[in-house]
Amino acid sequence: MASGGERPFRVTRRDFLRALAGGAASLAAGVQLPRELLRFAFLQPVQPGLNPLKEYPNRGWEKVYRDLYTPDYTYHYLCAPNDTHGCLLKANVKNGVVVYADPSFGYGKATDPYGNQASARWDPRVCISGLAYVRRFYSDRRVKGAFVRLGFKRWAEAGFPRDPATGRPPEQFFSGRGKEEFVQVSYEEAYRLVARALVDIARTYSGREGEERLRRQGYDEAMVEAVHSIGTQTIKARGGMPLLGPIRIGGLYRFMNMLALLDAHVRGVGPEGAVGGRHWDSYSWHTDLPPGHPMVSGQQTLDFDLYTAENARLITLWGMNWIATKMPDGHWLTEAKLHGARVVTIAPEYQSSSSKADEVIVIRPGSDAHFALGLAHVIVRDRLYDEAFVKSFTDLPLLVRMDNLRRLQARDVIAGYRPAELRNGTRVIRDGERPPVPAQQDAQLVPESLRAEWDDYMVWDLRSGGPRPVSRDLVGRHFQEAGIEPALEGEFEVSLVDGRRVKVRPAFDLVKQYLMDSCSPEQISKVTWAPVEAIENLAREIAANKTRTLFVEGMGPNHFFNNDCKDRAIILVAALTNNVGHFGGTVGSYAGNYRLAFFSGFGQYGTEDPFDIELDPSRPARTRKTYKAESAHYYNYGDRPLRVGNKVFTGRTHMPTPTKAVLWANSNSIL
Structure with a gap:
């Protein structure tokens, strides 16, 4: 009760609504308010001369605020949702709980083995997803523990029953996929369930009986033959982007290699005859691999770090939504604009990066190659290319x-020609010579047999009026010092060593003919839906920014069947305008998962001989690869090879096997 026998201050919902209907006067009349409130007893007079910016009478709230955000301790961790976006963050812990994350602000302190110090401009390196990860970590939707589907558990408890003829499990144990509940089990029980299932699968599909079971299940004959009666070859794994965790994720490579132990047990073969499982790819499955890059350059991927955007004057984004997919590196794009760079997005949609662009060109899906050829047409037609x-x-x-439309080789024209010795960044590996590990390779290594197959090629020298051989060494200043003036256009005739005379043309001349005949801006506009004016203007802008135009390729266009044409056409535009190999002027598809090859120790970890484990940590492991690589595309395609009628287009080296077990880590993009 209030003092003096007054009623307590209480406003019912009915009183409140009645007061609203009658206005402020009705509220005062119909609702009894405390006298202290009506007398403004809670307000205190302001002290004369008080400067609230200099001092404040009650600062207790600051302690509460600081206590909320002052951690008990901090630690650093790597937030790595993708292999190219690892951010070193600082976790702030209070009462044993991470309450928030911060950028580490430590990149500027880093040094390389040579003492070079990194720039503080790498900070702050973080994105909104990384900052929000703390909430996800403590969310009630996070899976904690080991769980197994109820039907699978019952199948295991029943002893893995199967149809003796086909090897198929009873439908009742698998019809509940995606519908029935998962039950939590101990980790020990989960390990036992997985191990027992893998043993059962290896036994079921090993030997001739195993092959026949796969045939009766309807698998393609080429896939059944690829199993070679080895049941472990039906067990697959995928360590998604293993660079994010060479031990945790890359451990699946090691596990597939160690399945040779299971094969030896099931088939009764010795170590030399034992075969492991199969490992699915990451890089090409994500379509991070731009197929045209190795076709043109021999490198798996042409690449550059995104910071080089600050060196560019023109940045073209080809299906690459930089702002949304490269969030920690988004500031490089905005800072490049501050330095005067123009940004052009080329994509089938108006993406988040388009809102930051100076020009947006929306094209028809899958028409990137056509659009690039339209640019090349304008550049060649108007002689805007860099001839030198x-x-x-x-x-x-x-x-x-x-x-025969093949390149003219020196041995076609010069009898007894011997290919030139390569010394300019290339080293020939002789037959039987063991190449150094990747970290110790200081040149491009070429097998001796491949060098002989290449031979040297020919150009038409305008100075001598005849064909001249050129090797791979004659690039840049080395070519200029050779004193050769090659023709780019025209048709010539050469005598072959067998006495025949054939006509030859420079590749440039053939490309020009194709561009002029088939790739005018008007023709390309009909295919791509891009305005003719956009094609003309961008081509001239690229040509005006030699060595300063970035061609940033995204992974989306790699999904199309003409993906290699897209890369080759873009590289053609870059090559015509001297935008290859410059800081701020080159072609790149920044993904980076292939960089695992630079970690020389990973091969020893992943392919250590399971029958001969090295227990001395100071000695290198003895390796023997027992698992085989396979592309996940075939499983996604229905667990079948590419067959049209009676023609199988999948070669023996890439032939998949039937999939009976799948293990994966750090990936949710397989099914």
Whole structure:
């Protein structure tokens, strides 16, 4: 009760609504308010001369605020949702709980083995997803513990029953996939369930009986033959982006290799005859691999770090939504704009990066290659290409035989020709020579047999008026010092060593003919839906920014069947305009998962001989690869090879096997 026998201050919902209907006067009349409130007893007079910016009478709230956000301790961790976006963050812990995360602000302190210090401009390196990860970590939706589908558990408890003829499990144990509940089990029980299932699968599909079971299940004959009666070859794994955790995720490579132990047990073979499981790919499955890059350059992927955007004057984003997919590196794009760079997005949609762009070109899905060829048409038609660069750095001057459309080789023209010795960044590996590990390779290594197959090619030298051989060493200044002036256009005739005479043309001349005949801006506009004016203007802008135009390729266009054409056409535009290999002027598809090859120790960890484990940590492991690689695309395609009618287009080296067990880590993009 209130003092003096007054009623307590209470406002019912009915009183409140009645007061609203009658206005403020009705509220005062119909609702009894405390006298202290009506007398403003809680307000205190302001002290004369008080400057609230200098001092404040009650600062207790600051302690409460600081106590909320002052951690008991901090620690650093790597937030790595993708192998190219690892951010070193600082966790702030209070009462044993991470309450929030911060950027570490430590990148500027890092040094390389040579003492070079990194720039503080890498900070702050973080994105909103990384900051929100703390909430996800403590969310009630996070799976904690080991769980198993109820039907699978019952199948295991029943002893893994199968149809003796086909090997199929009874439908009752698998019809509940995606519908029935998961039950929590101990980790020990989960380990036993998985191990027992893998043993059962290996036994079921090993030997001739195992092959027949797969045939009766309807698998393609080529896939059944690829099993070679080895049941472990039906067990697959995928360590998604293993660079994020060479031990935790890359451990699946090691596990597939160690399944050779299971194969030896099931089939009764010795270590030399034992075979492990199969490992699915990461890089190409994500379509991070731009197929045209190795076709043109021999490198798995042309790459550059995104910070080099600050060196560019023109940045073209080809299906690459930088702001949304490269969030920690988004500031490099905005800072490049502050430095005066223009940004152009080329994509089928208006993406988040388009809102930051100076020009947006929306094209038809899958028409990136056509659009690039339209740019090349304008550049060649108006002679906007860098002639000196094209002659000394590209293969466009090389002669092509008109009788078979193959490059003219030196041995075709010069009897007894011996290929030149390669010394300019290339080293030939002799037959039987063991190449050094990747970390110790200081040149491009070429097998001796491949060097002999290449031979040397020919150009038409305008100075001598005849064909001249050129090797891979003659690039850039080395080509210029050779005193050769290659023709880019024209048709010539050469005498072969067998006495025949054939017509030859420079590759540039053939490319020009194709561009002029088929790739005018008007023709390309009909295919891509891009305005003719956009094609013309961008081509001229690229040509005006030689060495300063970035061609940033996204992974989305890699999904299309013409993906290799997209890369080759973009590289053609870059090569014509001297935008290859420069800081701020080059082609790149920044993904980076292939960089695992630079970790020389990973091969020893993943392929250590399971029958001969090295227990001395100071000695290198003895390796023997027992697992086989396979692309996950075939499983996604229905667990079948690419067959059209009676023709199988999947070769023996890439032939998948039937999939009976799948293990994966750090990936949710397989099914």
